Each structure stands twice: as structure tokens, then as C-alpha cells.
Amino acid sequence: MREITFSQATLEAMDEEMTRDERVFVMGEDIARQGGIFGQFKGLPDKFGKDRVRDTPISETAIVGAAIGAALTGMRPVADMHFADFMGVCMDEIFNQMAKIHYMFGGQRPVPMVLRAPDGLINQAAAQHSQSIEAWFMHIPGLKVVIPSNPADAKGLLKSAIRDDNPVIYFEHKALFNTRGPVPDGEVLTPIGKAKVVREGSDVTLVSYSRCMGLSLEAADVLAGEGISVECIDLRSISPIDKETLLASVAKTTRLVVAHEAVKQGGVGAELSAIVAEEGIDLLDAPIVRVGAPFTPVPFARPLEQAYRVTSEKIAEAVRGLF
Amino acid sequence: MSARKVKEKKGPDEYPKALLAQFYKTMSTIRSFEKKVEEKFLAGEIPGFVHLYIGEEAVATGVISNLSREDLIQSTHRGHGHTIAKGADLKRMMAEIFGKKEGCCKGKGGSMHIADLGVGMLGANGVVGGGFNIATGAALAIKMQGKDNVSVVFFGDGASNRGTFHEAANMAAVWDLPVLFVCENNQYASTTPYRTTTSVDDIADRAAGYGMPGVIVDGNDVFAVYEEARKLIERARRGEGPALLECKTYRVKGHFVGDPEQYRTKEEVNKVCESNDPIDRFECTVLDGKLFSREELDGIKASAVKEVEEALEFARNAAEPEVSQLFADVYA
Incomplete structure (x- = not known):
């Protein structure tokens, strides 16, 4: 089987899902012109344009809030959190809005969106750029939380997350981006909720x-x-x-x-x-x-x-x- | 740059009579609905927290009369007025406030989380300032989908101090999104006179910081609200970006039903009720202009009261959700 990096696997997932479904778009800080702080979006803007691969202001609250609004009105946004550590900035949008809208509005409309959250230790990045905060989110009903360990699941879970009708938080460890592993050709979908x-x-x-x-x-x-x-x-x-x-x-x-x-x-x-x-x-x-x-x-x-x-x-x- | 204050406006006789009737019907329905909700809350029939829109009816009515069903609004904890003006079903609204299964949110949301996405009402919000960015995202979707709809977010003077306002205003402006930010400056941020915690007299001045127009209107004059909202909404539909409309109004009721209101005098409230009630002002204008007879207005008001009575009846008789519904809709 071919081997690619974790980062390439996420790129393939984005590419395939954005090709398959024109409602899918991605926004975040430094993703279009820079290609992502870890290069995980490189090439996507050339293929899909800067409307669908969108550089945002440094406004995490607006990024997540806008993704919710877009998800409620027919789009399937992916929002990049830059570093998982910054999710504290937009916590209201995550736990009071994104997670609850489907339930508290009686199931009127799903909120199909993904937050990509690079987490974990790398390069002695210290207290505010290194954390693993996944447990916070398992305490919140309405969210799904996935956290791949290898390139195949990186691809398969990201594709499943994008296709899911619920808000999904996708944690991707920064030290894994450059690791390599086997990824099958063709469709790779890792089921959410299955160890x-x-x-x-x-x-x-x-x-x-x-x-x-x-x-x-x-x-x-x-x-x-x-x-x-x-x-x-x-x-x-x-x-x-x-x-x-x-x-x-x-x-x-x-x-x-x-x-x-x-x-x-x-x-x-x-x-x-x-x-x-x-x-x-x-x-x-x-x-x-x-x-x-x-x-x-x-x-x-x-x-x-x-x-x-x-x-x-x-x-x-x-x-x-x-x- | 400071916000533009509106001084000139069209005469009431320049509006189609059907539109004027719609203004009156909507404002009367909101007033009647809110009075009924207050009464039933105080009687112990309605649980939770309830925030009334009495005295601010001209804002929701004037702005939303410019919108189609496909246009979107985002509301606040004080959201019944916006929801009614957007055309939500009164029965299902009242049933929601009563916590019933037939409620528009199946009894899962209540007054603070009322929503009717079918009519483009994207939700009330229990968090002050929680709606700005959701509205901005809805406008982004409108733009990406190539539609000419608009997204309107209502908020109070207090919410303009949330960071969410500033992030949304910048994002909407830099992306030229079709958002209308409608500030209902009702003078009180919860129980605090707004000027004691807000750095400017006019919230509309804050628009300049984001390169968008800021306009101030008399929020108790439904004609003025309608007219200025129309211009800003048309501008947004043309792709010229967001704007901020500040409607100067007054919150006649407490922050919530049961608020002891120790922060103001009864005289202050009474003065507004006697001299600046938006519905009284509308009546005077159309009666003075001989556009409606007293009987015509009474007929419209009576139909509003009747619809609210029917909504109340529906809500009282509706079933409570089965306990099995606790787990329904946590996930789509």
C-alpha cells in the first residue's frame, strides 16, 4: 500500500470532499495565502479558489460563529482553529451555540460543520501552544470528537466528519503531520464512534x-x-x-x-x-x-x-x- | 466620522394602505402577545425566564416589513417581537413558551431559545451578543450561494460591548456581507443604564470603526425605522456590504418579568408610556392624516387580540413532551 504523510492525508480528504460537495468550504487564519501554519492546506486555494479556502481575520469567535451561521443555512463549513489552544477564545460559540442549536431548537436544522484543531506537544511551544484539551469537549452533549493517530484515519475521520450532519471537532496532533503511514487508494471513511x-x-x-x-x-x-x-x-x-x-x-x-x-x-x-x-x-x-x-x-x-x-x-x- | 441622524422622512400618506395596516397588525400582535405572556408568567403558568419586547415593537416591525420569507434574522433573549414580525406561527410560539411538545422547538428551547427556521428566523439567543457571528455566517452563505437575500441581526445597547459585535462587524465589512446590524438601544443593559458602561452616546458611531454606515433613527417611529432599514437593506442586497442601524427606543418593562427595577423610577417609565408609545404614535399619525378610521384600527387590533387568545388556548391545551423525548435531537 502507498505511504503518505498525515498532513497529505488530511489534504486528500479536503480535496475529495470539496470536489464531491460544493457546499463544503474551509476558513481560518493563514490558510489560503500561507497554506496553513503547518502546510496542511497547501494547494487547496489554487484548486478551489480563495472563496472556498478563506483567510479570516484573527477572530476565533467570528470564525466559529460564522461557520455555525453558514452551516444552518445550507453550507458545510470546515473551520481551522490554528492551534487547539485558541478554542478557549470561542468557547461560547462551541458549547452554547454550535453544540446546542440542534437540540434546543427541537431538531429543526442540523449544524453540519467541522472544527479542525491542531493540538499537542511540538518544538517546546510551551503553555499556550501545546495543549491536549480533547477531554473538555467530551463533556458537552451535541458534539462529536474525533482524534486520529495515523494517516489513514486522519483521512478517513476527516471525510466522515465533513459528511456528518453534526458538529465534529477534529483534533490533529501537530507532531503527527509529518509522520508517514499506509493509506489505501480510493474512498477511505473511518466510522465515527468506533474504536x-x-x-x-x-x-x-x-x-x-x-x-x-x-x-x-x-x-x-x-x-x-x-x-x-x-x-x-x-x-x-x-x-x-x-x-x-x-x-x-x-x-x-x-x-x-x-x-x-x-x-x-x-x-x-x-x-x-x-x-x-x-x-x-x-x-x-x-x-x-x-x-x-x-x-x-x-x-x-x-x-x-x-x-x-x-x-x-x-x-x-x-x-x-x-x- | 459620526453616525448620521435621520431628520427627513416620507409622509405617512405616501405608503400603501396595506403596508400601514401590516405595521399596525404586527405591532398590535406583538403587544398583545407580550401582555398575555406577562400575565401567564406572573400567574405561574409559564416557566423559565421571560424578557418582554413591550415598547420596542416599532423596531422589529419597521425592519422586518422590508424582508421576504427567505431573508434571515437572528434574534436575542428578548426575541418574541422579532419572531412574530418574521411570520412565525403564534400558536407554536406560545406552545414553545409554555414548554409544550407542539412548540416550534418541541418544548426544548422556551422563550429564550425560540426559533423558526422555516420562516428564516435563525434563533433567539440566551447569551447576550451570541447572534452576531451566526448572522454573519448566514450572510456568508447567502453570498457564496449567489442569492440576493440579507441577514439581519438584532441586538441591544449592552450587546454592543461584547467582543462578538466587534469581530462580526469587522468580518462582515471586510467580506462585504449582506448583514444589517440593528441596535435596539432601549437604554438599559440588563439593569444598568447603558451610558454608565458604554463609551459612546450613539452605538451607531461604532460603525465607523468598521468602515460601514451607521444610521440613527427614532426607534419608536415605525415609519422612520422602516424607511432607513429599507435603504440599508437595499444597499446590502446590491452587494454594497453591511450597515448598522441604531434605533433609539425604551424598554418599558424590566429586564425580565419579575425584575424589581430598582435602577429607575416609575415616573421615568410612565413618561415614555404616556408620550412615546410606538403604537399610540402610529395611531395618532394615521388618524390625524385620515388614513384610517378609529373603527378600522379597532378592527385590526381586535383580530390581533383574537389570534393571541387562540394561541394561548392552543398552548394551554397542548401536550407536554414525553420523557422519552429527552434524548431526541441531541444529535442529528
């Missing part, structure tokens, strides 16, 4: 997503050499969450470790742990373990950032602790 068992194992279930997924697979390789068989699940969507795949795997392995780059407190791991505690406590032979960042802002200096960062070693160590 994937990416490595089968029998001793412990290791759930992860986004950049930590690759780290979890590295840890699983190391642990295999030590005689621990790890089953790795890529969550892919954190809302809705695929309880079925999670519980089926824990039923098989009897142990659960969750690893994510976001701070551990109040994170996705907390929700997964609670699901298993409520619905599958009898399945467990060991306490659930969560691996996440410490409860601090993202620090700048190299040793501090290194200490903050979840690594494959930290994940492997957490798994070993169960045996």
Missing part, C-alpha cells in the same frame, strides 16, 4: 489515541519481548465513545491501562476508567492505571517538558506495574 483493536494481545488492554497511540505500540513491542502480551486499542473517537470494544477487550485481558498526552486529572482516561468500573468491575484482575501528563501547564524548558511528556517508557513502566 479499533490495532494489536491483539491477551494480558492487558492498552487504550490510547492520537500521538500516544504510536508510543503505546512501541511500548507493546518492548513488553512483548518481556513476555507481556498487550492488546492495543486506538480509540479514534472520544465522543461518542466505543464502550463495546473497550469492555470486550477488558473481558479478554482483565487489565486496563489508558495512555494519553493530556493531563491525567479529568482526562479521557478518567472517563474510560469510570466506564469499566461501572460496567465491568468484575472483569478486572488488577487496578486500572492511567498514564497522562502531570497536573501542570505545559512547561517550556527542555528538561521540564521532557519530564512532563508521556513517553513509551512511561507507558511500558505503567503496564509492568500490573504484573
Whole structure:
């Protein structure tokens, strides 16, 4: 199978969906003339014009608000958030408007739109350009939240998000943009709300997503050499969450470790742990373990950032602790 | 550059009689609807929060009389007037305010979140200033779809201090979008006299900062509102971009029903009611000009009152939503 980068995979998704459906357009800061701060929109303006690939003012509130208005009136906008960290600027539009309009207006009109949110640690970008804030949004009914870990799902989830009639937040880890992976030719659609068992194992279930997924697979390789068989699940969507795949795997392995780059407190791991505690406590032979960042802002200096960062070693160590 | 104050206007006899009748019917319907909502809220029949539009009827009526069904409006927490003027079904509106299944939002929204997208009413908004950017996006869609419709956003003097106003104004202006920003300056931002928290006397002056026209009208004069809104809406339809129309009006009722109104005197309110009521002023104008007889006006008003009574009856008799509907429509 051909290999392309994560960034190219998102470009293919945009290109194919904008070709397929003329209602789809994209707007955000620095996307038309610059091609996106990470180059993830390069070439799109040449093909689709600067009306459909639209440079906006630095006005996150207006970007998301306008996308909502356009979505309500027949368009299918994709709005780029530049950095996920900036979503705090337009939080009212996200959680009071975008997420609620369909419900509080009695289902009169869907709000088909996508927010693309580059997140995660890269280049010591520090406290306001490095965060993983996906857990905030799983607490909000009405939103769907997806978070791919590899180029194939980057393409498949973005295409599914654009076709979905609900507002979808699409987190894309900045450190993944230049990573390569196999992506099938032709239509690639990853279902929203469906996790994937990416490595089968029998001793412990290791759930992860986004950049930590690759780290979890590295840890699983190391642990295999030590005689621990790890089953790795890529969550892919954190809302809705695929309880079925999670519980089926824990039923098989009897142990659960969750690893994510976001701070551990109040994170996705907390929700997964609670699901298993409520619905599958009898399945467990060991306490659930969560691996996440410490409860601090993202620090700048190299040793501090290194200490903050979840690594494959930290994940492997957490798994070993169960045996 | 400061906002333009309107001084000259057409005489009332220059309007088609049917349009004048429409002005009166719409304003009377809003007044009657709001009085009924107040009464039933105070009687404990209507739950939640209710914000009344009494005294501001000429703004919604004057502006929206220029719009077609396909034109779009975005409203506020004080949104019943806009919704009625845009042609929403009174029965389903009242049922919504009562929290009934037959309500236009199936009882999921209530007074603060009333919407009727079928008539181009994109929604009230429980968040002050929440509508500016949604209206701007609707205008972007209009432009991208090659239509000649307009998107009108109503907002108060208080909302003009939200960042959302400034972001939307800039975006609408830089993209030449067909948006009309209609400020209903009713003198109070919630319970605070607006001038104590707002840096300018005239909200319309803020239009200059975004390179768009700002026009000030007497918001209790339906003729003036209609005329100036018409010019700005036609301009937007021609692709000449957004504008801001500030309508000077007065909020006769408290911020919400039940507001103790400790921030103003009864005398202040009474003075406006006695000398500057938009419906009284309309009546005087058309009676003085012998354009309508008293009987004709009474007939129109009676039909408005009757429709509101029927809406109330419908709402009271409507069923409440089944509990199973709790989970319906979270997702499309």
C-alpha cells in the first residue's frame, strides 16, 4: 500500500470532499495565502479558489460563529482553529451555540460543520501552544470528537466528519503531520464512534489515541519481548465513545491501562476508567492505571517538558506495574 | 466620522394602505402577545425566564416589513417581537413558551431559545451578543450561494460591548456581507443604564470603526425605522456590504418579568408610556392624516387580540413532551 504523510492525508480528504460537495468550504487564519501554519492546506486555494479556502481575520469567535451561521443555512463549513489552544477564545460559540442549536431548537436544522484543531506537544511551544484539551469537549452533549493517530484515519475521520450532519471537532496532533503511514487508494471513511483493536494481545488492554497511540505500540513491542502480551486499542473517537470494544477487550485481558498526552486529572482516561468500573468491575484482575501528563501547564524548558511528556517508557513502566 | 441622524422622512400618506395596516397588525400582535405572556408568567403558568419586547415593537416591525420569507434574522433573549414580525406561527410560539411538545422547538428551547427556521428566523439567543457571528455566517452563505437575500441581526445597547459585535462587524465589512446590524438601544443593559458602561452616546458611531454606515433613527417611529432599514437593506442586497442601524427606543418593562427595577423610577417609565408609545404614535399619525378610521384600527387590533387568545388556548391545551423525548435531537 502507498505511504503518505498525515498532513497529505488530511489534504486528500479536503480535496475529495470539496470536489464531491460544493457546499463544503474551509476558513481560518493563514490558510489560503500561507497554506496553513503547518502546510496542511497547501494547494487547496489554487484548486478551489480563495472563496472556498478563506483567510479570516484573527477572530476565533467570528470564525466559529460564522461557520455555525453558514452551516444552518445550507453550507458545510470546515473551520481551522490554528492551534487547539485558541478554542478557549470561542468557547461560547462551541458549547452554547454550535453544540446546542440542534437540540434546543427541537431538531429543526442540523449544524453540519467541522472544527479542525491542531493540538499537542511540538518544538517546546510551551503553555499556550501545546495543549491536549480533547477531554473538555467530551463533556458537552451535541458534539462529536474525533482524534486520529495515523494517516489513514486522519483521512478517513476527516471525510466522515465533513459528511456528518453534526458538529465534529477534529483534533490533529501537530507532531503527527509529518509522520508517514499506509493509506489505501480510493474512498477511505473511518466510522465515527468506533474504536479499533490495532494489536491483539491477551494480558492487558492498552487504550490510547492520537500521538500516544504510536508510543503505546512501541511500548507493546518492548513488553512483548518481556513476555507481556498487550492488546492495543486506538480509540479514534472520544465522543461518542466505543464502550463495546473497550469492555470486550477488558473481558479478554482483565487489565486496563489508558495512555494519553493530556493531563491525567479529568482526562479521557478518567472517563474510560469510570466506564469499566461501572460496567465491568468484575472483569478486572488488577487496578486500572492511567498514564497522562502531570497536573501542570505545559512547561517550556527542555528538561521540564521532557519530564512532563508521556513517553513509551512511561507507558511500558505503567503496564509492568500490573504484573 | 459620526453616525448620521435621520431628520427627513416620507409622509405617512405616501405608503400603501396595506403596508400601514401590516405595521399596525404586527405591532398590535406583538403587544398583545407580550401582555398575555406577562400575565401567564406572573400567574405561574409559564416557566423559565421571560424578557418582554413591550415598547420596542416599532423596531422589529419597521425592519422586518422590508424582508421576504427567505431573508434571515437572528434574534436575542428578548426575541418574541422579532419572531412574530418574521411570520412565525403564534400558536407554536406560545406552545414553545409554555414548554409544550407542539412548540416550534418541541418544548426544548422556551422563550429564550425560540426559533423558526422555516420562516428564516435563525434563533433567539440566551447569551447576550451570541447572534452576531451566526448572522454573519448566514450572510456568508447567502453570498457564496449567489442569492440576493440579507441577514439581519438584532441586538441591544449592552450587546454592543461584547467582543462578538466587534469581530462580526469587522468580518462582515471586510467580506462585504449582506448583514444589517440593528441596535435596539432601549437604554438599559440588563439593569444598568447603558451610558454608565458604554463609551459612546450613539452605538451607531461604532460603525465607523468598521468602515460601514451607521444610521440613527427614532426607534419608536415605525415609519422612520422602516424607511432607513429599507435603504440599508437595499444597499446590502446590491452587494454594497453591511450597515448598522441604531434605533433609539425604551424598554418599558424590566429586564425580565419579575425584575424589581430598582435602577429607575416609575415616573421615568410612565413618561415614555404616556408620550412615546410606538403604537399610540402610529395611531395618532394615521388618524390625524385620515388614513384610517378609529373603527378600522379597532378592527385590526381586535383580530390581533383574537389570534393571541387562540394561541394561548392552543398552548394551554397542548401536550407536554414525553420523557422519552429527552434524548431526541441531541444529535442529528
